[in-house]
Amino acid sequence: MSSCHSSTKKEAISPQQQQTATSDDYEVYLPEDNQPKNGWPLLIAIDPHGSGITAMQHLQQAAEQYPAIIIASNRIQNNDPNFMAELDKLITDARKRYPVSDRIYLAGFSGGARMALAYAGSHRVSGVIAAGAFAQPDELRTIPCPVIGILGMDDFNFSEAAQYLFNPELLPVNVHIELTHASHEWPGADRLTDAWGWFQLSNESNKDKLTNYVERQQQRIDSLMLTGDLLQAACSSRNMASVPAFEALVPFSKNTNELTGSTAYQQQLEALGKSLQFEMNTRQELSQALIEKDALWWTNEISVLQKKAETEPDVIQQMAYKRLTGFLGIVCYSYSRQFVARGDAAQLEQVLMVYRLAEPNNPDVLRFTEELKKLQQP
Incomplete structure (x- = not known):
């Protein structure tokens, strides 16, 4: 390198x-x-x-x-x-x-x-x-x-x-x-x-190389199924089935159909749908609150989100909380860029208050803080 x-x-x-x-x-x-x-x-x-x-x-x-x-x-x-x-x-x-x-x-x-x-x-x-x-x-x-x-x-x-x-x-x-x-x-x-x-x-003719690769991928898919990661396992199996050279060694298409048709897979998919709906609704609420709520409200809200992202017992719902904490950081970044470009010091100050609470160690927070100081200069 x-x-x-x-x-x-x-x-x-x-x-x-x-x-x-x-x-x-x-x-x-x-x-x-x-x-x-x-x-x-x-x-x-x-x-x-x-x-x-x-x-x-x-x-x-x-x-x-x-x-x-x-x-x-x-x-x-x-x-x-x-x-x-x-x-x-x-x-x-x-x-x-x-x-x-x-x-x-x-x-x-x-x-x-x-x-x-x-x-x-x-x-x-x-x-x-x-x-x-x-x-x-x-x-x-x-x-x-x-x-x-x-x-x-x-x-x-x-x-x-x-x-x-x-x-x-x-x-x-x-x-x-x-x-x-x-x-x-x-x-x-x-x-x-x-x-x-x-x-x-995908177009390899060396059977030993193909066999080694296919065996490793099958082992990974089997491991995902054992740990209950059925959505990941199904995606990987479907991808392997799309290549004739891989499918010729292992019946990935058949395995994928059996997996996606199982009750356990359908239950995970349904749970994922509910968690995504919860996430989208919460995103809308957080975006609206970004400009409206004060530091006390945001301190409590961010504390709850971060705690849920670590302790929520339902794995699929826990991932929704992790996505929300990431979303909050990226939406603060996006709004900060917009307000700097518009020269809107008041709105930038409000967003940076949330940004600092959400991601205090993010270097972009320091960068936007310097931009805010410039905008606030007489």
Whole structure:
């Protein structure tokens, strides 16, 4: 793993390539074999904060197990109006410098996932891993390549994927969902490795590689079922069933139908529906209270939310409380940006009061506090 201009894997970069690398626009990971017969797949990674190192830390394991060149942007971040042109530039640069094949993939988290999906809707790519954010059916239908969305059930963006659990017919056949228990953060390296393996082995002819991968995924699905995580197990099983090479080894379609038809699965789905309805209603109440309620009310409300997120005995309902605590932080961030742009010191001060209570250690709170001081200056 290295910056574009300096490499810890110098043996994989030619002297000419080192000389022409003139910026630190991205981090790069190169497989040990610098002379692949047909080039390595290229995986472009987008972190919402423009941290190529963060993206690389999560994805390098995947590229080590299923060799690929990773280019992780240090420039592209949330609210970047030129992200498509910048992605074009990254891909062009990678093709000039490194032994890249014609297979181009995108992986992004949160805002990075949204940018990856938008780019894939208008450019030729081989696949997308979208983590921490997803898209509506109309947008997904514009994307011709395979897509894997990885959403945490504790994530405040979970509802963007949950609609497809209740209405799977809305999901295009090339689009797949994986669930985790994570909050709003990059998925763990193991989950990203599994997703990358799904792409790389979908057309694999080596039976040993296929068998090893399929056996590991079946073991993971079995483990999820044993722990009662039936929604996650069903999504993973359905995704495996979509690949003929995997289905030929294990009857994932049959297993998926049996699982989703079970009483226990239907009960979990019903409980999830109720928790999502509770969440949406509470979101509306919190959004309205943001401008109206005082510090005493918010101190009590946030204390209750945070306590429920830790102690609620019903697991599915507990996840709703976790999503609500995350939502409160993101809505405070969104309103703070709006009020700074409008120069509205009074409204910004009110929102920051809530923001400090909800996420006292968030660096954005300090940044917006400085903006408030500027607005309050005579």
